Amino acid sequence: MSLGSVPLKYKVSIDREQCMHCMRCIDNCSYGVFHREDDRIIIDSRKCTACHHCISMCPRDAITLKERPVDYRSHPLWTAEAREDIINQARSGKIILSGMGNAKPYPVIFDRLVLDACQVTNPSIDPLREPMELRTYLGKKPSRLEINKKDNGDVELLTKLTPNLKLDTPIMIGHMSYGAISLNAQLSLAKAVEKTGTFMGTGEGGLHEAIYPYQKNMIVQVASGRFGVDINYLERGAAIEIKIGQGAKPGIGGHLPGEKVCQDVSCTRMIPLGSDAISPAPHHDIYSIEDLAQLVRSLKEATEWKKPVFVKIAAVHNAAAIAAGIARSSADAVVIDGFRGGSGATPKVFRDNVGIPIEAAVASVDQKLKDQGIRNKISVIASGGIRNSADIAKSIALGADAVYIGTGALIAMGCRVCGQCYRGMCPWGIATQRPDLVERLDPEVESEHVANLIRSWTLELSELMGAAGINSIESLRSNRSRLRGYMLDEGTLDVLQVKPVGA
Amino acid sequence: MKKIEIDAKGIHYTPLNEMIREAVRDGAEEIVLNNVIGQRFIADGLKGDVTITINGVAGGDLGMFMNGPTCIVNGNCDHAPGNTMDMGTIIVHGSTGDAAAHSMRGGKLFVENNIGYRGGIHMKQYEEEHRPVLVVGGTAHAFLGEYMAGGLILVLGIGKEEPIVDRGIGSGIHGGMIIVRGEVEDEILGIGARKTDFGEEELEMITPYVEEFCEHFGKDPSGLLNMNYTCIVPASTRPFAGKYTWE
């Protein structure tokens, strides 16, 4: 017998009274939910992904969308999702592919941490009146400085400093490759980081010519597929990041399906047109922490030790030990990508089940580095599921030097987290290479939206710091005493090195 | 022709590379490095039209990201010579460690004797000028050409009864071609690899590389230019295409 169809995920309807028959929804939906028959708009709800493009463009607010309009018999274990995944796999015999970050309702540690503020005994600082120092330097810091005092009173620095990245705000944009996202999307992000004095990652997709003007704000990525990596690419970047793992899919590689490898993507990645771009799970020249140190040094050597090299790992159980190993290589920063990190395409079983939350990972990495007396040797960048300035403040208080945002920046350009990025039909022109869709995204406008987001969060960050009587981001870093855990278990509080509320 | 000699004895790789770069900037066309003993990253990221002769044993990642130069090693090489190399030639009068020609995108690597594990892994090609070639005179260990996405690996098996005995040849291969002299047992092919016929066209394709190999190492090509080869190609150019269903 046939398994039949599963109930609709979303039900779209049009308020026919409101509708003015402008037909915009038909043009807007790249999934083909709407079509016209004579004078009537016919709706095929099964095709809907809840991307909201039609809703956002409807001049009459006539479109309604409802999630799961059909009930199953409720059951706490056999959720609709569990049942539907089984039906899907019973039909296909395949791995379920998904998009965006972890979609399981694990408790969010950020939401169980509260920040401190000053009252009476210590004054808060008004950011309007007092300068707030948000400038962040990423890279190695010397454990001590040797100076030479000259007769005329000048001091001469004898210690040789290693190159650092100078950020005007501790907010950077994480690696999303050209190929996974469109060129217009990447261009918008690039313009935004230039405007706000910060940096973004290229992802493992090479550097398109159109991004060259922003190369001083780009962190170029070297991943296991080595796509687009050559000496010119390395020389263009402000810093180089070795990608070992990704929070959305720790332990596995990735691949860009051949359909997405169009002419432009092909030359940026330096692979033939239409061929699959497969990044193996490990770098096959890195099978140990010593090999990693070797890759770090090979990149340093190739660029004459002029650029910081970052290493990005997924947040896993032994992230702290790995980070300590990385700190002992010549690497300048370690990026920890938590299990809520986004991805264009990830096997669902990985997205939802593998890895640990960024909050715990950052805290344990910071603590381990401090315990071993090597915290100055490396900067820590937190990423994966950072939604607002409070998450950033909490990440820094837990021990991060800076953060990467990804999904947040995409939402600032229209993304509605529909999770269908792997299909390449993103109606917002973000996760697609289809020219008509890419065209919808205007880099001038969207870069301003992304820049605004970074500015807002930077402002809020300085307010939060001021309220806590802190005038420099350095004093917030790893300052766990300004955090309290609310309804967190003792074990987690212990890992975070945070006291419970009231204590 | 400007020729420079450097005594590498006791010099760390960073100053050594600086000296090489300096020499190239000064217009050297030939650099001879004597007493090399395991210094890594020689010619790493080096651009230009220069020939570097390395007398001794080259350390890991020789010619990594290199774009143009020629390196001649009179000795063995540690792991991954030609790693992510773009263009240029590396000639090894000896054997190499693991991951030789890892992720190589262009240029040529000739190894007189043997290579270690994972040779030519994830080699890839791009347009005409970026078609990497790895030629091995002796044999290769397991996972030769794994995840290969383009280019050519040629194993000549000179002096060997069986050219390759290790398993996993071309596992995950989705582009390019591996050609091995003699027979290759089915059991040692990796998942995603299959054998095809070696024809006149293939012979014609490998002839210049065989000749160049013989020229570098002073060997006679006549016994190597025949139809006694096995071709290994991807079973599909889209090994992952059928693996997924949508959420």
Ligand code: SF4
């Ligand atoms: S966009 Fe709104 S008003 Fe226009 S046709 Fe669609 S539902 Fe009607």
Ligand code: SF4
């Ligand atoms: S980028 Fe596009 S496809 Fe991906 S979740 Fe956002 S709206 Fe959906």
